[in-house]
Amino acid sequence: MEREEELLLKNLGWKGKGLIRSACDAETNSSSHQDSSDDELSKDRKKEGSLRFYKPKFSYIFCDMDGTLLNSKSQITPTTAEALREALSRGVKIVIATGKARPAVIDILKMVDLAGKDGIVSEVSPGVFLQGLLVYGRQGRQIFKSNLDPNISREACLYSLENKVPLIAFSEGRCLTLFDHPLVHSLHTVYHEPKAEIMPSTEHLLAAADIQKMLFLDTAERVASTLRPYWSEATKSRATVVQAVPDMLEIVPLGTSKGNGVKMLLDHLGVTAKEIMAIGDGENDIEMLELASLGIALSNGQEKTKAVADVIGISNDEDGVADAIYRYAF
Template sequence: MKYKLLVLDVDGTLVNNEREISKRTLATLLKVQQMGVRIVLASGRPTYGLMPLAKALELGNYGGFIISYNGCQIINANNGEILFERRINPEMLPYLEKKAHKNSFDIFTYHDDTIITDSPENEYIRNEAQLNNLDIIVEDEFSIAIDFAPCKCVLVGDDEQALISLEEHWKKRLDGALDAFRSEPYFLEVVPSGVNKANTLGVLLEHLGVTREEIIAIGDGVCDVTMLQLAGMGIAMGHSQDSVKVCADYVTASNEEDGVAQAVEKLILAEVRAAEIPLEQLNERAKYALMGNLGIQYTYASEDRVEATMPVDQRTRQPFGILHGGATLALAETVAGLGSMLICQPDEIIVGMQVSGNHISSAHEGDTVRAVGTIVHKGRSSHIWNVDVFTSTNKLVSSVRVVNSVLKKG
């Protein structure tokens, strides 16, 4: 496939204005992962605040990653391992606190599942804590209380012009030590020098052995521009300001109109349907899901026929040593599910509706069974698959009928 990595900004991009992933976007992103494309969430949010989204997208099952704090950390979504990290020298905190107070700004930072601040009643700080499900810890002596190196600090104020002035001053004063930028009209963020989404994404690409031509990046804000320019295909959301759109290769719909789903359907899923199916990647991505837990491996796939194998072992046998009927049905549904995904349109999703099997003979522990799925009905609203399961000696074990419903996204 042309693209191997899909990099998504979160607020204003992945989620709608209610801070939720729409059903259409969720279904599209699960499907694209099943087809072998990894997803990276790249956000200014803290790592803790991104974990629920990563879980909803099942990034851990499909080899996904999180780039948090606007590039300060890379997290492996499967095991939580920190692959990359940059932090602020704690010696800089008294200076940042002094500047905040001198300009009548509030200040906060993140630590694990908390926000630490000397201004707990600030509306913007409280909203940030609520958005990321963080507890607020109050420390009147902010810089003295911080006994760790934070990933970033944020100054907060209603005087946007004053924030702009301090941002411009710090670009000269802190050059080479820290970077400062406004992520919102009321937020001035301070991060280690050279940290941004693009630079950290470059680290991840090197780690994975992926080229920039093999990635799609989607975002809506000024903080996303360098990331969009790095990607082989940079996509701006429809509601982005013009300065972001002119830096992108393509402009999709807004986050209220499933812009991410529309872009992915057009630029990835439409291509995958016509391309060779990446079976090795599918097997690798599914190793932590039910399919992987049962040892199921795809061996062949086309729009009319899908084959897979499954071992008869301690995971799939009954107590007395023969293949479990429930595992056989799971194998059949796995085969038919992939087949329907290959033939459905980009704006459609597949939902399993019915499975019924006739178990004809036994397969014994130590054998490996083979499932062969062929489509017998390809309708606009449903697909019907016949899946025959054979032993290694080609003896028919079960014949299973699977019905999948075809639904429009929305």
């Protein structure tokens, strides 16, 4: 049919394309354009081992731990560890911003050889810990510390004893509790927090050290249905409740947050928000993601966190941090 059209047009002196050829070419061009678009999409993600050929877009990457850098088994995978090493080798500084205590973060990163002077975290590196209640600047010097109201701490201890809900009091590098419980053990064995010291009474616990935050451990259902409603009301205008993971509820000093901790550290370092990329998943990461030039929420994150993010990345069980580094940081 196309051949017949060509002969007819030739006899008529027509030098352009016929309708059939034009239609075929249009389809071919459309297909070619789609293939090209697919190629461009795949090229957005740099290949592992190739970052030495690219210029960093950001000076700093601020990264959460639980649900972000750590997968659902509370591990940093080899793929993610390698991406972090590549970024470091290109001069990008990676700063941890987490609800965890600093000793816990150091222990976790030691497992993948990323702790110490030339790694991501050490006793002499900057970082934001305990939901922004402890902030360390240059040479690991403490630049901010905020303690929980002792009256709130006392009320939390009494609630824990009366309702048999496990409670952990965080005091810099120490964890204190009032009774033994499997969930208390899991905070150490699974989440790598310092092993909890069992105090003989509320008075002993409160006298042992300054407390930055209290953390209740329960099922996700009980946290949502009982603990959060109760403590949101009980601490109104005196403290703030926040969640990093569904089965834990944290009580922190009023007016503090991980986001505020990140702001303080940036001011201390003389770094602008335009220079940073941030990656997180929980509601406690919202301010940090909003602050950053590029805020990335992993797909396993909470809906309210994903709603404020510039980009939604793949999940922590798919090496979401590694993918974000290879796709957006260079």
